[in-house]
Amino acid sequence: MKINGISYRSLWRPSDDDRSIRIFDQTRFPWNVEILELRDADAVAEAITTMQVRGAPLIGAVAAYGLVFALQDDASDEALDKAAAFLIATRPTAINLRWAIERMVAHLKAVPADERVAAGYAEADAICDEDVQTNEAIGRHGLELIREIWERKGKQGQVNLLTHCNAGWIATVDWGTALAPIYMAHDEGIPVHVWVDETRPRNQGSLLTAWELGSHGVPHTVIADNAGGHYMQAGRVDMVIVGTDRVTAQGDVANKIGTYLKALAAHDNNVPFWVALPSSTIDWRVRDGVKDIPIEERSADEVLFMTGLDSNGEAGRVRIAPLNSPAANPAFDVTPARLMTGLITERGRCDASEAGLQSLFPEQTKAH
Numbered sequence: 001m002k003i004n005g006i007s008y009r010s011l012w013r014p015s016d017d018d019r020s021i022r023i024f025d026q027t028r029f030p031w032n033v034e035i036l037e038l039r040d041a042d043a044v045a046e047a048i049t050t051m052q053v054r055g056a057p058l059i060g061a062v063a064a065y066g067l068v069f070a071l072q073d074d075a076s077d078e079a080l081d082k083a084a085a086f087l088i089a090t091r092p093t094a095i096n097l098r099w100a101i102e103r104m105v106a107h108l109k110a111v112p113a114d115e116r117v118a119a120g121y122a123e124a125d126a127i128c129d130e131d132v133q134t135n136e137a138i139g140r141h142g143l144e145l146i147r148e149i150w151e152r153k154g155k156q157g158q159v160n161l162l163t164h165c166n167a168g169w170i171a172t173v174d175w176g177t178a179l180a181p182i183y184m185a186h187d188e189g190i191p192v193h194v195w196v197d198e199t200r201p202r203n204q205g206s207l208l209t210a211w212e213l214g215s216h217g218v219p220h221t222v223i224a225d226n227a228g229g230h231y232m233q234a235g236r237v238d239m240v241i242v243g244t245d246r247v248t249a250q251g252d253v254a255n256k257i258g259t260y261l262k263a264l265a266a267h268d269n270n271v272p273f274w275v276a277l278p279s280s281t282i283d284w285r286v287r288d289g290v291k292d293i294p295i296e297e298r299s300a301d302e303v304l305f306m307t308g309l310d311s312n313g314e315a316g317r318v319r320i321a322p323l324n325s326p327a328a329n330p331a332f333d334v335t336p337a338r339l340m341t342g343l344i345t346e347r348g349r350c351d352a353s354e355a356g357l358q359s360l361f362p363e364q365t366k367a368h
């Protein structure tokens with residue numbers, strides 16, 4: 001996607017023989033567009049933990065390069081296993097991280113140690129390219145839903161979508177998951193308007209999604225997280241579409257904290273609630289999301305402080321709770337499959353259920 005007319009991926013290698021990657025420092029958006037160079041596994045781990053890179057698919061892709069960096073000094077099986085465990089531990093909920101690392105390890109263990117660095121770069125590059133193709137396919141399948149709504153409305157007015165957090169191009173290598181259909185609908189001339197939330201605790205909606213949509217010219221309105229249910233009751237949301245960090249074999253979905261409440265409100269108001277995901281986000285090993293998905297607990301400071309621009313246009317943060325008040329900060333919640341209309345994957349749409357997922361991914365049924 002583009003920033004000021006220039007096309008970027010959210011992760012790239014300057015050249016095929018460069019032993020580093022470039023990312024945007026996402027903690028600096030939207031006030032600054034800063035590119036960071038990462039060239040060792042520690043820097044990659046730090047970037048993931050501090051959320052300079054974030055979004056489930058992007059975390060996986062960046063971690064894949066982190067593993068290659070770790071092998072540059074020692075490419076033995078032991079070093080590979082140690083680096084894999086180190087990188088997987090950086091964030092617990094997004095399963096794409098483990099998926100990418102396990103894919104890399106399986107690939108590299110089949111290669112002699114002295115060829116592992118070159119093979120690792122090639123495999124990490126492939127993960128990135130596949131992510132772009134996957135998200136484009138998700139976009140096309142999700143676009144059909146938006147077209148159907150537009151036609152049902154007699155091509156009058158606009159299609160109002162609500163998204164929570166950021167599942168756009170900066171959360172993936174390109175296109176995004178939940179935002180890919182929205183970009184495609186906008187580009188083909190369907191008048192879409194997006195209600196943007198996750199306006200607490202990290203404000204990923206207002207800081208990241210609003211910036212992304214605005215950069216692409218997509219009409220949008222930032223709302224307080226608490227306003228979503230109200231707009232659904234008022235008939236002003238045609239569809240909710242969100243991304244996810246982990247989907248279980250029975251279709252439960254972990255996503256940014258607050259997604260569950262949006263799903264409850266959508267269910268109560270008969271508003272379609274769709275989740276867009278690459279198959280790398282499905283954790284075939286677990287079924288009950290509420291019981292089995294680990295929920296990342298992040299720093300209380302993310303709740304106690306807010307960042308933004310002050311009246312002089314300087315970026316900074318302010319405390320918004322009494323000095324002695326503690327805070328709790330679960331970063332994700334789980335939406336049970338029963339509350340969803342369905343899932344949008346690179347292979348098409350399905351019910352959020354075991355049968356639905358199996359119909360699209362029959363080979364996984366045999367494997368697990």
Ligand SMILES: CSC[C@@H](O)[C@@H](O)C(=O)COP(=O)(O)O
Nearest residue numbers: 054055056167171177243244256
């Ligand atoms: C395509 S990104 C899907 C999810 O990763 C996204 O919705 C989300 O919850 C991001 O969480 P984050 O904590 O910003 O990494």
